[in-house]
Amino acid sequence: MDQIDVRTQQLEGPSRQLGVSRPPLTVEDLPEPEEVFKVSRLGARQLFMYALGPSLIALGISIGSGEWLLGPQAVGQYGFVGVGWIILVSAVLQTFYNVEISRYVMATGEAPVVGWGRVPPGYLLWAPFGVFIIIFAFIAGGWAASAGQGVYALVHGSIAPSGAEEPRLWAIALLVLVFLMTLFAKRISRSLELANWVMVGAILIGLLAIDLFIVPFDLWWEGIRGFFTPAAPPAGITATQLGALAGFTALASGLNWYVMGHYRDKGYGMGYRTGFISGLRGESSGLRDSGVTFGDDAANAGRWRRWYRLLLADQWGIFFIGAMLGMLLPTILMARAVELSGKKPTTANVPTFVASALDAEYGRGLFYAALIIGVLILFSTQLGIFEAMVRVTTDASHANSPRLRRLLDGDPRKFYYPFMLVLLVAISIILHLALPVNLVQWSANMSNLGALIFPFLLIYLNRQLPKVARPRPWHTVLLLANVLFFGFFFINFISDFFGDPLVTF
Template identity: 80%
Template sequence: MAEATQVPDVHSYPLGTSRPPLAVADLPEPEEVFKVRRLGPRELFKYALGPSLIALGISIGSGEWLLGPQAVGQFGFVGVGWVILISAVLQTFYNVECSRYVIATGEAPVVGWGRVPPGYLLWVPVSVFLVIFAFIAGGWAASAGQGVYALIHGEVAPSGAEEPRLWAIALLVLVFLIAAGAKRISRTLELANWVMVGTILVVLLVVAVLVVPWDIWWEGIRGFVTPAAPPEGITATQLGGLAGFTALASGLNWYVMGHYRDKGYGMGHRTGYISGLRGERQELLANGVTFPDTPANAARWKRWYRLLLIDMWGIFFVGAMLGMLLPTILMAHAVQVSGTVPTAAAVPTFVATALEPEYGPLMFYGMLLVGVLILFSTQLGIFEGMVRVSTDAAHGTSPRLRRMLEGDPRKFYYPFMLVLLVIIAVVLHLAVPVNLVQWSANMSNLGALFYPFLLIYLNRRLPRPARPRPWHYVLLVANVLFFGFFFVNFVADLIGDPLITF
């Protein structure tokens, strides 16, 4: 067993209710965490940046590859693009605020929610349930399975075919094998997404430059910055799904931000991480650690916060916007070339099939391969994220379970991943893949109704250097209003008539 991180027992820091006080220790310097003499540009990209790529890998496969292109293919850019831009800005800001708590305490958000009144007995199980309920559908794996089928057979799978579902299950097994083969799970996911996301964006950019007319480029860019009413005929479910899954998962984005702990950002360096089966067993503290309010720690906090902003705004936001622009303009061009619009069932393979007659089989197979890669990167992050949230919640709140696990969270992590794999394999037989994704997106909007308020409660009680500025709270409330509206409209549409029709 690897030597546990030693936390000086100086004094405790009470935070919230129903959870033990945080231990207190000094913030580490980034150079200490990443084991470099100086954190220059090269070291920044090689060692410090990365958790945002896991989030970006999830992001590009939901709103960016499925829901955004479907909406644009059916309704055009104007009235859709500004929803995408506002959603991306608000979600990136929300991600920063969720990660602020992780870096300042070393606690995963699902454990932190347990500090909000009335306590962990409510918020921890509710949070685990919402994440699993939102993402258990397996829509991304099902969509990727359709792409694999088309790659193998050279044609789109017939409606109701079983083989694409079997390929989807095989991709879930591959996710398990990747996690099982890791030494440090978060680092393996980062490296996988560096390769996949980088390849996806480069290929999409090259193809878009070569085949998409510049007037469609301009319409796509103009659509992002032109405030307009949503296009006539778009449903509350479609628009809510687009808002919820542009960038990531609106109110449920926090389920991915625990990777900053495992990366060692700030106080995450003091609390440990979940290691893979090939790695040495690491101690993962059940309770967080924060830092004393001293000038030295205030200076270190500014450095960590600056790294977070670079990671989120420089990689995640820019990547999410490119990841939305490029597939949507390709979709618009595919609609123009083919003279047809995508249905929910056809979205995963529509661009490939629509562009093949004009550009040949290389375009067909290339776009199918990119689609599979996009959707697999999404399922990799989502599947692992569900397991991670459940593991953190169980390990952090149950002393009895920790004793049963002998302090090794891997004994819960991997068996639970296998259980989820079986459940998803059943659920993905129940609906059209894109409809499953729309359901997940609107469930994510439900989280936006209350998690920003929980975050306000926690972050305003952090050590003074880590507390947000007043305008940060205003933007958190804006998340509630924006995404909450789409969820309420979705529910109204589900049970009767939407509050607002377009």
């Protein structure tokens, strides 16, 4: 990346330096939510139609690898008690973490991967590292391979044989579908929101209907009770399995920041002043390469509190509740499938285990219903992860390389779409290399590595925001709790990978 000389930046109007190595933030007023969403009044109807939504993209990813693969597999093999409380703690900590990441995005209009470049020693370390860890964690493609298995079963009416090539070809076809969805969008984030409104709604309604039909009350109660019962993990489960479950419950633990940049594109807070990545059908928004913040005055403080309340509603009202339902409904369905079949899911068959069990007991109707839900779950994950890898790389490259911006004529789409094609080819090769759930477990534990690093960067940045936007001390305590909880699982994963795990049960 080209060297950025902050001393030669010509800024119009007041500015405020935040951190090191990147240009100062221009100071402008926060917009009112009504100005951003183009409504005269932000009531309940307008709230759901226009204001809420970025958390749905995160939720579409969330109700995926953890909720459909790792959680059901763990519960199917070991039961609810001793597993459920890890799910709850993970979801609570991650939602707090999401709010803190989004606090920075709203206060500066910068995507997190751009903000990391303001942390000492500067962007030459943190921007490439942020891109690398996201690509490294998710390029394995387990989420894509699992979706391909579901599509194969839908097409053929049977489970794919071990090692079959066709499921991988379906996974690649779904990657192409993601590319086309972004290609023909006017505003990419808005298109992802609308797609996830449909998919997440269909997933939760479909799961609820099937669970009400076939899952007895005692299993519902066991699932709910498991969330709130502190107990030692069950005998036989490994801390590596629990780490994968914790890492991909809710979203991606320490790497959740890779999705929170959608608050900028939605126009939350100062994101309205910095622009967004548009699709080819939309006009280029003039995405700024550096952020904008606001002054410490009463008018801006009042507007900030309004934006912060919207953020809390989006994260706790949609993301957290949706993530908990997204874990409860599939896991109790898996527990019922285990009862019906007399078998337990394995790493190889967990993507289609429930559908097979329902087929044997209830016939083809529920078999196909479960498969459709599974494909929607895994495709919504595929959509969010694939696009986010491209988005993070585009944001980092566009913000930190003046030479690239000149080459692109200031239009990040000229980087976004070619890089997406390159990534599509790379994932298509890599997903041939291992079982889907093994790939997902790898990604989840890489997510836990992020929890050892990025909360500290976030603490540094958020302490320098305008006074009204700065976090309270207990927010910092919760960020450190993320470090301890998810960091333990990553250290155990490394210990297990090279020898013996730190803990066995």
